[in-house]
Amino acid sequence: MTQVTKKIIPFMKYRWVMLAFSFLLVGIGVAAIAVQCLNFGTDFTGGLKLIYQFQDPVNEAAITGTLEGAGFSNFVIQRFGEAQQKTYIVKSDLPKDRDEKFSQPYTQALEKAYGAGKVQLLQEEFVGPKVGKELRTKGIYAVFWAWIIMLVYIGFRFDFFFAPGAILALVHDVLVAVGIFAILGLEVNLTVVAAILTIIGYSINDTIIVFDRIREDLVRHKSLTLVQVIDKSINETLSRTIITSLTVFFVVIVLYLRAEGDIKNFALAMMIGVITGTYSSISIASPVFLFLKENGHRFGLGKAPAKAKA
Secondary structure (H helix, E strand, C coil), X not given: CCCCCCCCCCHHHHHHHHHHHHHHHHHHHHHHHHHHCCEECHHHHCEEEEEEEECCCCCHHHHHHHHHHCCCCCEEEEECCCHHHCEEEEEECCCCCCCCCCCHHHHHHHHHHHCCCCEEEEEEEEECHHHHHHHHHHHHHHHHXXXXXXXXXXXXXXXXXXXXXXXXXXXXXXXXXXXXXXXXXXXXXXXXXXXXXXXXXXXXXXXXXXXXXXXXXXXXXXXXXXXXXXXXHHHHHHHHHHHHHHHHHHHHHHHHHHCCHHHHHHHHHHHHHHHHHHHHHHHHHHHHHHHHHHHHHHHCCCCCCCCCCC
């Protein structure tokens, strides 16, 4: 019987193309963050967030006109969910020198315009500016320390030739996700930070699977070049990676289609993270490991590798 040889996809042959594409994505994301800035939610900026549901059809312009006519200023109206749900968000600075409930003046103005009983307050959130700033700082620190802990873990779990590629892949995944949120103008709050931390955990898991196979194949296939070993390892784990990624992706896409508000944004961030996490393990983590293994001696890391036979 003729043995069928499984075709190996030469990923490392195209590593510079993949790296260039990854850096392009990151560049676009960083540019979007710098130009448009992030749309921080009430969690991070402080302020008042009210969600109202109306019995009769209404739109953002009508609600804005009603509140302006009642003397309110410095507020934003956003539709929440589908148009037929007739649900809207009112975002505003916290009122000063008010003893009553923060939402009461807004509710009274809307009920006066649209009728008592025809406007329902579904949710009320308010965060002071000092607390919002502290939450924003803690969110940034949480992502930063997650990177540091992963760097140390990969360094000791494998070696420090593996660690830099894994961290660059994580930074790539986070910046792409945050960049897309900046481009779309979506709200970034604590729920999105939770999604980003989940992305970091998911992405590093996928990278570890690939790295673990590379380490095993380096021992088992000493006759192969480093490029061949990395390509072989990626191909051996590829089907598992795709199946796992698709199962997660299908769950979060259903969540994205059915959920609203913060959960919808969480699901979107996870969808982006599943795609970038799978891609970066191949396009960033593995090529960086290859570069350090071949050129690390120039920076005082290890010895120069033996030249492969032609």
